[in-house]
Amino acid sequence: MKLPHHLTIKNSHLHINGLDCITLAEKYKTPLYVTSEDRVVEQFESYQKALGARYPKVQVLFAAKANGNLALMRALAQKGAGADVFSSGELHLALQAGIAPEKLLFNGSSKTPADLELAVEKGVKVSLDSLDELHQLDAIAGAAKKKVKVSFRLNPALEVPTHPKIATGLKTSKFGIPHEEIPAAYREALACKNIQPVGIHCHIGSQILEVEPFARAAEVMVRIAKELTEMGVKLEFIDLGGGLGIPYHHDTDPTPTAEDYAANVIPVFKAGMDACGITPELWVEPGRSLVADSTVLLTRVNSTKKAHKRFANVDAGFNLLIRPAMYDSYHEVIVANKADAPLNAEYTVTGPICETGDIIAPDRKLPEIAAGDIIAILDTGAYGYAMSSQYNSRPRCPEVLIHGSQAGLMRRGETVADLTAIMEHPPWQK
Numbered sequence: 336m337k338l339p340h341h342l343t344i345k346n347s348h349l350h351i352n353g354l355d356c357i358t359l360a361e362k363y364k365t366p367l368y369v370t371s372e373d374r375v376v377e378q379f380e381s382y383q384k385a386l387g388a389r390y391p392k393v394q395v396l397f398a399a400k401a402n403g404n405l406a407l408m409r410a411l412a413q414k415g416a417g418a419d420v421f422s423s424g425e426l427h428l429a430l431q432a433g434i435a436p437e438k439l440l441f442n443g444s445s446k447t448p449a450d451l452e453l454a455v456e457k458g459v460k461v462s463l464d465s466l467d468e469l470h471q472l473d474a475i476a477g478a479a480k481k482k483v484k485v486s487f488r489l490n491p492a493l494e495v496p497t498h499p500k501i502a503t504g505l506k507t508s509k510f511g512i513p514h515e516e517i518p519a520a521y522r523e524a525l526a527c528k529n530i531q532p533v534g535i536h537c538h539i540g541s542q543i544l545e546v547e548p549f550a551r552a553a554e555v556m557v558r559i560a561k562e563l564t565e566m567g568v569k570l571e572f573i574d575l576g577g578g579l580g581i582p583y584h585h586d587t588d589p590t591p592t593a594e595d596y597a598a599n600v601i602p603v604f605k606a607g608m609d610a611c612g613i614t615p616e617l618w619v620e621p622g623r624s625l626v627a628d629s630t631v632l633l634t635r636v637n638s639t640k641k642a643h644k645r646f647a648n649v650d651a652g653f654n655l656l657i658r659p660a661m662y663d664s665y666h667e668v669i670v671a672n673k674a675d676a677p678l679n680a681e682y683t684v685t686g687p688i689c690e691t692g693d694i695i696a697p698d699r700k701l702p703e704i705a706a707g708d709i710i711a712i713l714d715t716g717a718y719g720y721a722m723s724s725q726y727n728s729r730p731r732c733p734e735v736l737i738h739g740s741q742a743g744l745m746r747r748g749e750t751v752a753d754l755t756a757i758m759e760h761p762p763w764q765k
């Protein structure tokens with residue numbers, strides 16, 4: 336199987352950044368998320384380089400929803416990343432990680448008054464999802480005697496090649512304002528005393544393996560940018576969103592890169608900006624393509640059995656990685672202590688959760704497996720831990736970060752005490 340260069344096989348063991356996954360699993364126990372910081376930085380820099388070579392003003396914002404770990408965000412902050420945050424929690428994390436408020440965009444399709452107050456207090460730009468939200472923010476900013484810079488999230492009504500649950504810019508999608516209603520929305524924003532519309536934002540979907548849809552979205556954005564500029568909106572940024580996919584099927588999926596993205600999108604964008612006579616900042620918000628392949632989830636085989644088919648029962652289930660159960664997503668799996676053994680058996684790798692759907696990897700060609708083997712689930716750095724839960728009252732596992740050849744905890748594992756720490760007995764039980 337093709338592997339990204341931070342994953343290698345030595346002495347039959349899978350290694351990440353040169354560190355033996357089996358040693359890591361023994362030291363930190365399983366299940367265990369292990370992330371290569373170097374890989375994340377490399378992916379981030381590939382966006383900066385590819386876009387920066389073709390357009391003078393570029394800001395790469397990490398989509399914090401993909402991986403909300405503070406240490407990981409700090410590594411990105413130190414390289415100059417901004418962040419797309421989708422909740423007050425993500426906003427706090429991004430600020431704590433050291434990302435400057437001016438590099439943050441507060442997105443969200445259903446923000447609370449408290450979210451909007453926090454955005455105003457911290458001085459971050461807000462991407463508005465409705466006219467209702469515009470007027471709420473105007474009132475909140477007025478009460479705080481501040482003027483808030485905003486964009487609207489534009490719904491471009493584009494069909495994109497991805498799972499329907501993660502296509503976000505369909506005509507019927509819950510996100511954003513229909514593109515044909517966008518000029519009217521900005522007119523209304525211009526009339527608000529405490530609002531300064533300075534950007535436009537869109538996001539068409541996630542896990543998109545072709546670059547052409549992003550160029551189509553850019554076409555819509557530059558068309559609207561022209562209309563808005565003529566209307567008197569002074570555009571400071573245009574945010575084209577995230578969405579570039581990664582090859583989860585290592586040997587067969589296309590492998591679009593930041594370079595492919597930039598080569599297809601920037602010409603459309605630049606021509607559009609030239610036609611408007613403006614040079615706003617170009618913002619992008621990648622999540623998955625920055626962090627997904629940086630991470631392996633190491634899980635121990637508790638038992639194997641031969642029933643209707645052969646099962647390998649492991650200690651990580653959809654409590655730690657919900658993507659297969661939620662989107663039928665495919666993740667490559669490698670038996671990390673038999674990484675170069677012949678694939679002469681077939682197993683369905685199942686988690687420990689009491690649900691029929693708790694299947695990590697169905698019907699995979701793998702070596703003969705025994706209890707105690709360690710299975711690495713690949714490409715789990717995006718929407719892995721971030722979407723985990725404590726279902727079946729299972730404490731979440733730790734996360735380890737690797738920098739060069741150093742490994743360190745970036746989140747300790749939860750304990751049973753953590754499960755009950757926030758529970759209370761109501762007065763009649765005390």
Ligand code: LLP
Binds near residue numbers: 401541658
């Ligand atoms: N910006 C906005 C406004 C978004 O809604 C998203 C993702 C991103 C950026 C980042 O997109 P990315 O570069 O990661 O594709 N949980 C799903 C993915 C949901 C994506 C939602 N929005 C999964 O595991 O596949």
